[in-house]
Amino acid sequence: MPTRNRTVLVVGAGVAGSAFAHWAARHGFAPTVVDREPRLSSRLSRLEIGFGGIGVLERMGLLDRLAGEVGPPPAVEFRFGEDGDPVRCPAPPAEHSLVVRRDPLLRELRDLTGSDAEFLFGDSVTALRETPDGVDVEFENGPPRRFDLVVGADGLHSTVRDLAFEGTAADHIHDLGVTVAVFTVPDFTGQHALSTVLVKPGRGAMLTDIPGEDALEAVLLRRRPYGERDAGRETPEDLARAFAGDGGEIPRILDEMSRADVQIAPTRQVRLDTWSRGRVVLLGNAAFCSDPMSGMDTVLALKGAMSLAGELARVDGDHRAGFFAYEAAMRPHVEHAQRMGEDTVDGAAPSGGSSGLRVMRTALRAELLASKVISLFTGGNGIAETGPEFPFERYLPAGERGTV
Ligand SMILES: Cc1cc2nc3c(=O)[nH]c(=O)nc-3n(C[C@H](O)[C@H](O)[C@H](O)COP(=O)(O)OP(=O)(O)OC[C@H]3O[C@@H](n4cnc5c(N)ncnc54)[C@H](O)[C@@H]3O)c2cc1C
Numbered sequence: 001m002p003t004r005n006r007t008v009l010v011v012g013a014g015v016a017g018s019a020f021a022h023w024a025a026r027h028g029f030a031p032t033v034v035d036r037e038p039r040l041s042s043r044l045s046r047l048e049i050g051f052g053g054i055g056v057l058e059r060m061g062l063l064d065r066l067a068g069e070v071g072p073p074p075a076v077e078f079r080f081g082e083d084g085d086p087v088r089c090p091a092p093p094a095e096h097s098l099v100v101r102r103d104p105l106l107r108e109l110r111d112l113t114g115s116d117a118e119f120l121f122g123d124s125v126t127a128l129r130e131t132p133d134g135v136d137v138e139f140e141n142g143p144p145r146r147f148d149l150v151v152g153a154d155g156l157h158s159t160v161r162d163l164a165f166e167g168t169a170a171d172h173i174h175d176l177g178v179t180v181a182v183f184t185v186p187d188f189t190g191q192h193a194l195s196t197v198l199v200k201p202g203r204g205a206m207l208t209d210i211p212g213e214d215a216l217e218a219v220l221l222r223r224r225p226y227g228e229r230d231a232g233r234e235t236p237e238d239l240a241r242a243f244a245g246d247g248g249e250i251p252r253i254l255d256e257m258s259r260a261d262v263q264i265a266p267t268r269q270v271r272l273d274t275w276s277r278g279r280v281v282l283l284g285n286a287a288f289c290s291d292p293m294s295g296m297d298t299v300l301a302l303k304g305a306m307s308l309a310g311e312l313a314r315v316d317g318d319h320r321a322g323f324f325a326y327e328a329a330m331r332p333h334v335e336h337a338q339r340m341g342e343d344t345v346d347g348a349a350p351s352g353g354s355s356g357l358r359v360m361r362t363a364l365r366a367e368l369l370a371s372k373v374i375s376l377f378t379g380g381n382g383i384a385e386t387g388p389e390f391p392f393e394r395y396l397p398a399g400e401r402g403t404v
Contacts (some may be wrong), residue, residue, distance in 0.1 A: 001028030002317035005279075009034065010117075011125055011160050015047075015102075016284025016301035017153030018109035022060060023309030025116035027397055032147070034139070036154075038122035041262070043184075045102035046210045046217045048073065052333075052390050054098060054300035056306050062108055069104040071211025073097035074195045076318065082247060091193060099211050110162060124154075128163045130278045149319055150280045151308070153301075156270060158286035164277045173289075176267040176345045179234050180292055183260035187235060195385035197348070198250070202274045204241050204348040205253060218253050218260075221267075221293070221349040236262045264273070267291045267345050269338055276323040283308055288334040291341035293348060300337055304330050304392055310395025320372055332388040375391055 006029050013035035021031040049057070055061050059192045075091040091097075110119065120142065127138040134146045150162025161172065187209065189196070195208040206219040222234075222242040240254050270289040275282045282288075284301040291297075307329050312322035393401055 001109060002313060004317035005319055006030050007147045008151060009147040009148045010151045010153055012151060014155060015298050016305055018106060019119040019302050020151055020153060020309055021285055021304035022113040023306050025113055026308050027313035032118040034120040034123050034381055036124040039104045046099060047102050047298050048099050048126055048295045050299050051096045053302045055392055056302040056320035065108045066100060069100055071099040072193045073099060074193045074208055076195045078197045098099055125159060127309060128280060135279050151283055152286045153283045156289050161282055161286055164280040172270055172272055174269045176291055176342060177268045178221050178345045178349045179222055180267055181239050181262050181264040183257055183262040184215045185218045187214050187216050187258040197272045198248060202349060205250060207249060223349040223351060236263060266366035267293055269341060275327050280349060281323045290337040291345060294337060294341035294343045298378055300334060302368055303333055306395045336387040
């Protein structure tokens with residue numbers, strides 16, 4: 001059990017914050033988690049979790065608890081333009097990737113931590129004032145409190161980042177130039193463990209099944225013309241115009257979109273020179289979102305949570321040394337994922353014309369790019385997943401090393 005900096009406020013009970021609370025408690029810290037949402041969302045959000053993330057879930061004992069909730073990783077069928085045969089890439093091995101809905105994953109993460117952490121829902125922070133031996137925190141609803149450390153795991157539009165770091169969101173959030181819309185549609189294809197990816201010049205669409213549900217997740221992407229303003233204020237109708245006249249499944253997808261609860265946003269990355277300021281540190285999307293299409297953000301959130309808690313514990317809660325070691329360890333993983341994020345966006349809504357699509361198809365068919373593309377479209381989970389090694393053993397509590 002650490003002798004310093006035991007009380008930690010975690011802002012955000014998403015995957016990053018909930019996983020950190022588990023690991024922090026397991027190392028003997030006393031986490032309090034606050035989330036502005038009063039309850040879990042009921043959206044059918046689907047997460048695909050690749051190799052490194054599965055390794056963290058396994059060491060948390062969550063794979064068994066999630067056994068009834070996970071689905072197999074999908075094969076991917078690409079169609080480039082309107083012509084030509086589809087190209088099908090096999091699914092990655094089940095031990096390299098799994099699909100799970102976000103809500104059961106979060107429910108199990110929170111249940112796992114249980115009373116080892118204090119959870120406050122429906123509240124947020126409004127001010128953070130650092131003193132030599134703590135951080136004075138003001139809340140929207142609850143009374144002010146003091147914590148030794150604060151972890152900002154509050155997602156892309158982090159309030160903690162705004163309160164504690166220099167610069168504005170515009171300095172930290174980088175638009176990748178493509179708008180993405182995600183929504184659920186009734187399963188009108190009957191596909192199982194399959195992602196269908198339609199790639200057109202400047203736009204793309206994907207349909208994937210959701211484990212345990214009679215529904216598919218639909219994703220539409222549209223590359224915005226250079227210089228187009230209003231990124232972030234596009235509507236489903238703007239997306240629909242970009243796909244008007246396309247064939248195949250597109251008319252049905254557009255019809256369903258007109259009735260669906262559509263999440264729509266530009267593809268964005270968070271890039272910061274440093275992830276900590278004094279006693280405040282950022283984690284997950286708040287620190288290093290790689291983009292919603294790469295599928296790597298949940299893996300990064302899980303690895304980052306284990307790493308941050310593990311590094312802090314290794315230095316007896318010394319935040320300067322612990323935050324430094326966490327950042328040094330995680331930077332290579334983040335840079336790898338952010339490169340993949342850019343490639344994914346480029347490949348899913350390519351800027352080239354029809355000839356570019358023919359080149360992509362030929363290359364894929366020749367299987368020169370197959371493993372790379374699988375890993376891009378399956379969240380880095382494909383057979384070609386490369387990237388830095390993650391030292392799981394290093395981050396386990398001392399008494400558990402060599403036993404898991
Ligand atoms: C509702 C939702 C649906 C998603 N659906 C998908 C999906 O379908 N597919 C996919 O790949 N990824 C999805 N994601 C993203 C994915 O969960 C994350 O990218 C990834 O798991 C990294 O998680 P994170 O914990 O860093 O951030 P997030 O998942 O964004 O979690 C941040 C948490 O912080 C809370 N929060 C935000 N601001 C504040 C504040 N000011 N005060 C207190 N709490 C705050 C939020 O309520 C949320 O619980 C979704 C995220 C959300 C929030």
